Amino acid sequence: MANINTAIKAEARDLNFFYSNGARALKGISMPLYENKITALIGPSGCGKSTFLRCFNRMHDLYPGNKYEGQIVMYPDNTNVLDAGVDPIEVRMRISMVFQKPNPFPKSIYENVAYGLRVRGENNKRIMDDKVEEALKGAALWNEVKDRLHDLAFNLSGGQQQRLCIARALATDPEIMLFDEPTSALDPIATANIEELMVELRSKLTILVVTHNMQQAARVSDYTAYMYLGELIEYDDTDRIFTNPGRKETEDYITGKFG
Amino acid sequence: MEHKASVIENLAEVRAMIKRHKRNDTLFAVIGLCALMLGLITLMLLFWQLIADGYPKFTIDFLTEFPSRRAGQAGLLSAWVGSFLVMSVTFLTAVPVGVAAGLYLEEYAPKNWFTDLIEINVSNLAGVPSIIYGLLALGLFVYILDLGQSILTAGLTLGLLILPIVIVSTREAIRAIPVSIREAAYGVGATKWQVVYDHVFKYSYGGILTGVIIGMARALGETAPIITIGALTFIAFLPPSPITAEPPFLNFEWLSSGFTVMPIQMFNWLSRPDHAFHINAAATGALIIIVTLLMNGTAIWLRYKIRKNIKW
Ligand SMILES: Nc1ncnc2c1ncn2[C@@H]1O[C@H](COP(=O)(O)OP(=O)(O)O)[C@@H](O)[C@H]1O
Numbered sequence: 001m002a003n004i005n006t007a008i009k010a011e012a013r014d015l016n017f018f019y020s021n022g023a024r025a026l027k028g029i030s031m032p033l034y035e036n037k038i039t040a041l042i043g044p045s046g047c048g049k050s051t052f053l054r055c056f057n058r059m060h061d062l063y064p065g066n067k068y069e070g071q072i073v074m075y076p077d078n079t080n081v082l083d084a085g086v087d088p089i090e091v092r093m094r095i096s097m098v099f100q101k102p103n104p105f106p107k108s109i110y111e112n113v114a115y116g117l118r119v120r121g122e123n124n125k126r127i128m129d130d131k132v133e134e135a136l137k138g139a140a141l142w143n144e145v146k147d148r149l150h151d152l153a154f155n156l157s158g159g160q161q162q163r164l165c166i167a168r169a170l171a172t173d174p175e176i177m178l179f180d181e182p183t184s185a186l187d188p189i190a191t192a193n194i195e196e197l198m199v200e201l202r203s204k205l206t207i208l209v210v211t212h213n214m215q216q217a218a219r220v221s222d223y224t225a226y227m228y229l230g231e232l233i234e235y236d237d238t239d240r241i242f243t244n245p246g247r248k249e250t251e252d253y254i255t256g257k258f259g
Numbered sequence: 260m261e262h263k264a265s266v267i268e269n270l271a272e273v274r275a276m277i278k279r280h281k282r283n284d285t286l287f288a289v290i291g292l293c294a295l296m297l298g299l300i301t302l303m304l305l306f307w308q309l310i311a312d313g314y315p316k317f318t319i320d321f322l323t324e325f326p327s328r329r330a331g332q333a334g335l336l337s338a339w340v341g342s343f344l345v346m347s348v349t350f351l352t353a354v355p356v357g358v359a360a361g362l363y364l365e366e367y368a369p370k371n372w373f374t375d376l377i378e379i380n381v382s383n384l385a386g387v388p389s390i391i392y393g394l395l396a397l398g399l400f401v402y403i404l405d406l407g408q409s410i411l412t413a414g415l416t417l418g419l420l421i422l423p424i425v426i427v428s429t430r431e432a433i434r435a436i437p438v439s440i441r442e443a444a445y446g447v448g449a450t451k452w453q454v455v456y457d458h459v460f461k462y463s464y465g466g467i468l469t470g471v472i473i474g475m476a477r478a479l480g481e482t483a484p485i486i487t488i489g490a491l492t493f494i495a496f497l498p499p500s501p502i503t504a505e506p507p508f509l510n511f512e513w514l515s516s517g518f519t520v521m522p523i524q525m526f527n528w529l530s531r532p533d534h535a536f537h538i539n540a541a542a543t544g545a546l547i548i549i550v551t552l553l554m555n556g557t558a559i560w561l562r563y564k565i566r567k568n569i570k571w
């Protein structure tokens with residue numbers, strides 16, 4: 001199943017995760033993320049997709065008492081991003097995230113995109129202008145906002161706000177981008193735009209996307225992982241998963257017999 | 260046929276029920292309005308009474324004259340200057356301390372039994388009678404720290420008094436910021452301090468400011484703690500000016516000066532047997548209420564203005 005032409009960008013190895021209440025939300029997950037590919041996570045609600053995704057950028061560190069076990073190794077440097085000695089901020093500088101609901105800052109469009117650069121100490125206006133423009137173009141938003149960069153981000157439509165969040169995540173040249181159900185709050189047209197955008201972004205970076213929408217996984221992803229109750233049931237080429245899954249549980253979920 | 264009849268019957272019943280419920284709505288609205296009016300009208304009447312009584316003293320002279328033994332000449336100069344200076348000290352101490360404490364409790368403090376205890380105590384402090392603060396200040400500032408019965412002591416006392424208000428409103432303003440915004444900021448690699456400074460503080464300062472103004476308005480009318488620490492009731496001089504003509508242009512002697520404040524001046528005039536002084540007292544009361552209303556109005560306006568750009 002592994003495509004020999006593509007390198008592995010990151011890899012979860014026997015990953016367990018425990019919330020502060022002791023609940024074990026991930027059970028021994030091992031799977032790769034191929035470089036410049038889109039990997040989709042599917043599974044019924046509550047199966048641990050978001051939990052898994054948020055391990056990659058150490059989002060769980062924001063809340064006390066959460067515990068990781070196992071590894072998520074990034075290549076080519078072989079860094080285990082879950083290692084206690086690795087600063088979560090360093091991890092977030094390499095792996096950016098787009099959330100379920102658009103969450104722009106109550107600042108201008110420009111400042112939203114520029115914030116990741118400011119955090120990195122950039123304050124050269126020319127460099128910043130260029131990077132903001134590049135990111136907005138990368139997020140297919142530039143043409144719609146180029147004349148009102150200093151308007152408040154809240155004045156954009158939901159779909160535009162989500163693309164703005166993608167631009168914000170893109171501006172810092174991340175190696176991996178995480179998407180947690182990025183279209184669940186959007187209408188079909190905005191959804192199509194975002195899907196198209198993800199496919200375009202694939203050439204620049206590696207994508208891991210959670211979706212509750214199987215058609216979306218089938219449309220955009222190269223690889224698909226099916227999770228259930230905190231376990232990885234099956235991981236394979238997206239085509240294979242949707243046409244000829246190896247496990248009965250996967251097939252039942254895909255065909256709508258369950259979930 | 261039978262079925263149709265029962266539907267119609269049912270509908271009639273539903274309509275009767277809705278009507279009954281609506282009647283309760285109206286009833287409650289009327290009771291609520293009466294309760295509101297009772298409070299408001301009483302206040303309005305009191306305020307009106309003060310204005311009517313104090314009306315002859317609504318003059319510039321009243322603000323530029325020192326108190327005097329003759330009611331007709333007595334003015335409010337030392338009292339409003341005193342109030343202003345005391346409030347400045349209160350502002351400069353309570354705001355930085357209260358905001359920092361609120362930020363710390365909300366953003367940095369670990370959540371454990373100790374911070375829970377602090378939290379309960381802060382909320383309780385907001386309900387402690389103000390005279391207790393006066394007693395505390397008398398012991399601490401006047402006797403132990405030997406700051407005297409000064410503007411500094413009064414300002415610090417009122418600062419302590421409104422500290423819980425500032426802390427609580429800071430925390431509430433911070434809590435109103437959605438988790439998703441914080442996660443967005445951390446998500447691009449911000450440190451804790453960057454999140455606090457660039458986001459938490461910037462999005463909550465409208466709410467914080469509102470709390471500060473409301474606290475200050477409360478401090479302005481406080482009398483009991485100031486009397487307890489021994490403010491003078493008759494002052495015919497002004498504290499040394501904070502700004503001087505020669506370098507270093509600033510002078511801090513005013514902090515240790517004796518003083519009086521508007522509510523105390525009012526209290527003093529009211530306790531005189533001569534009715535003429537009661538006019539002065541009424542005018543002072545009206546002034547305090549007007550300033551308080553202006554401050555609260557500013558708070559509402561600021562909140563509206565600042566929140567306009569923030570939608571969550
Ligand atoms: N903060 C939390 N504390 C404790 N349990 C949680 C928390 N967040 C999620 N869970 C639990 O972890 C499991 C996985 O949740 P999640 O990863 O959000 O699922 P998904 O994204 O697949 O819908 C669920 O059973 C959920 O109840």
Ligand SMILES: [Mg+2]
Pocket residue numbers: 049050051210
């Ligand atoms: Mg989820």
